Amino acid sequence: xxxxxxxxxxxxxxxxxxxxxxxxxxxxxxxxxxxxxxxxxxxxxxxxxxxxxxxxxxxxxxxxxxxxxxxxxxxxxxxxxxxxxxxxxxxxxxxxxxxxxxxxxxxxxxxxxxxxx
Amino acid sequence: xxxxxxxxxxxxxxxxxxxxxxxxxxxxxxxxxxxxxxxxxxxxxxxxxxxxxxxxxxxxxxxxxxxxxxxxxxxxxxxxxxxxxxxxxxxxxxxxxxxxxxxxxxxxx
Numbered sequence: 001x002x003x004x005x006x007x008x009x010x011x012x013x014x015x016x017x018x019x020x021x022x023x024x025x026x027x028x029x030x031x032x033x034x035x036x037x038x039x040x041x042x043x044x045x046x047x048x049x050x051x052x053x054x055x056x057x058x059x060x061x062x063x064x065x066x067x068x069x070x071x072x073x074x075x076x077x078x079x080x081x082x083x084x085x086x087x088x089x090x091x092x093x094x095x096x097x098x099x100x101x102x103x104x105x106x107x108x109x110x111x112x113x114x115x116x117x
Numbered sequence: 118x119x120x121x122x123x124x125x126x127x128x129x130x131x132x133x134x135x136x137x138x139x140x141x142x143x144x145x146x147x148x149x150x151x152x153x154x155x156x157x158x159x160x161x162x163x164x165x166x167x168x169x170x171x172x173x174x175x176x177x178x179x180x181x182x183x184x185x186x187x188x189x190x191x192x193x194x195x196x197x198x199x200x201x202x203x204x205x206x207x208x209x210x211x212x213x214x215x216x217x218x219x220x221x222x223x224x225x226x
Contacts (some may be wrong), residue, residue: 004160033214043161043204043216056213091160105151106214108160 002026004109006092012115018080021112023092024073032075033093033106034060034067043091049075050097082116089113118208118215119144126221129199135192137220139205142186148209150181152190153216154201161204161216164190195224 005024013019025032033048047057052069060067064083069075079086093106122140129135141150151166165172165179167188172179178191192199204219 035216042218043155045213045215048213093160104149104208104214105163105166106153106161107163111160 002107004092004094004107006090006109006112008112009110010113010115012117013082014117015083016081017116018078019082019086019114019116021077021090021092021114023075023077023094023109025075025092025094026107027073029094029096029107030072031095031097032069033095034075034077035091035093035108036088037091037111038088046077046090079114082114084116087114087116118206118213119148121205121207121217123203123205123217123220125218126223128223128225129192129195131197131224131226132194135195135199135222135224137190137192137203137205137222138187139190140187141205141207144185144207145209148207150179150185150188151206151208151214152177152179153204153206154199155204155219156198156201164203195222197224197226200224 007022031050034046037043046060047067049069066078089111091111093108095106097104119141149166149168152164153161155161164176167179181188202219202221204216
């Protein structure tokens, strides 16, 4: 049963520290998405990659957030320096979207719950 | 992508059908309707999608009106495990998916 995996599942850190979240997409999926979820804002799209290239990171605060795909099996989301307002659940999702619109379902990982003190 | 409107919450009795409505009156001809759900503390889960024909899979049925301005997700025999937030999304495909607030479904024993 293919699944998206994310590590760590929980992270507690202090303000100013660097945080790295990792995602392993489903093998064969060429698109990876990063989302952030808070009670106030709901589920927000931060960035997404296709074939390891960033397509859109307009939802991501540029000064402290960065997202990369070092290879097809690993996506990372880094926050440096972290701030209390970054506390949220961060989800990674993968898929094989088609521009025609059908078969664009995304498969989500279990999320990383980040708490910045 | 077309804006979608869903009721903020709904109740359903266990064993009964849960019918979750979604309004997408500005949907364009090439936009699909997708449904996801999110059970507490888990990542969203894809349920079903359709363009204009009704669709059914092992999880649910999707009924899209003839004018495509609204749709209904049907869980035929709701169980307590179906308690979740259900998201209706209309988009043309490609990559960007915008999630709204969804409908919080409470299935009661």
